[in-house]
Amino acid sequence: MTAPIALIDCNNYYVSCERAFDARLVGVPVIVLSNNDGCAIARSAEAKALGIKMGDPIHHLRDKVRVHGIRVLSSNYTLYGDMQRRVVAACEAFARDFEIYSIDETFLDLSGFEDRDLVAHSRAMREQVRLWTTIPTCVGIAETKTLAKLANAVAKKDRRFDGVADLRDDDARHDVMQAFPVENVWGVGGATARKLNALGIETAGALRDMPMKQARAVGTVVLERLVAELRGVPSNAVEKVEPQRKGMAVTRSFGTPVTTFDSMMGALSQYAMRAGEKLRQHGLVAARLTTFFHTNRHKPERPQYAGSRTIVLHPMTNDSLELIAAARRGAERAWRDGYAYTKAGIMLDDLVASDMRPRTLFEGDADKRDRLMDALDQINGRFGKWTAVTASQGFRREWKLRSEMRSPAWTTSLAEVPTVSAL
DNA sequence: TCTGGGGTCCTAGGACCC
């Protein structure tokens, strides 16, 4: 008997976080926009009922927003990240181990809890989360992560389950899988779904019953493992320790298109600065930095250009000033005049823990630089992001992104904590 | 006419996820 796995998933997470601090958002349609206020990335149940889809561009929704009085918010990742810690803390006593899978989903290893009524156990956990954060959740229980995902999806959609679905039993999951569209299975995207449909495979049940060899031919080892998971054979473990990350990126769309090299370097310097901060937070150094920028791909009638260059960082580094210098070298090589750039970014690859990095003969004043970076992080951490900047970041920042409807930092900034008055 | 048979490493790109 394999250990039970649960997936707890927050409902309409970003909207639920916003509602935790603004009761006026409860019971009305609400959407939260992507960075740069571009498209809808979270919708309340009321907004979903109005036909608003994930990723709908806001400028296509103006009429609906007006007619139905939809509340529109910019995203507030500081708030959502902080609320996530609280959600996970509320679950802590209910599982032996965890894998935080995304900002609103956590896999739980329930081994050691098998002798309990796991549905009641999960209900108690949901209640705890709701009590500490007000956030509504659903829970799926099964023998593998893929089945727990599926269980979670039906717990959310099918009212009979009332928010908690336990599909460990073969009989319990048979009917559910026969009715579950194959394109909604975790790991089956558009391309794979089309291939499977062409073979007459349209449900999770049919995918489970597909021959392994055929699965491999259609979707490589990835699909083969997925089929095993649907059969209740784990091939994707709950990762209890956070795996070493392999790359990281800081990329943004611009509020206004960028046409000059100096302005582009302003943005790239800012991203490289942030990338350095992220590396240092995680105790990592990078071996390669890629700079890229491109024009608006949604406007094929305009002149298009996409440039990118990769610079090898030798020695490996997490020094923001060196990252900026590398970003500049890459940008100089990739730059073309005469285009309106709408997005740019920095990607770092081949990350290694900084105490494991190979030493070289030419490191010079590495310690001094480390202390400078420490000081920079502390100043900006304490007094705000834009306190200490490099000259290349510039001061005009016409490229900075739009975020016109962002809620306050309710939980992470003393200046913005909510005030409550009692009469 | 006809041009070996392995390896490894690296990169680009596809597919998928939230």
Added chain:
DNA sequence: TCTGGGGTCCTAGGACCC
């Protein structure tokens, strides 16, 4: 006018080696 920002894993194919 206006379309997010992160990540992961896998494969194919080229460069290079013996």
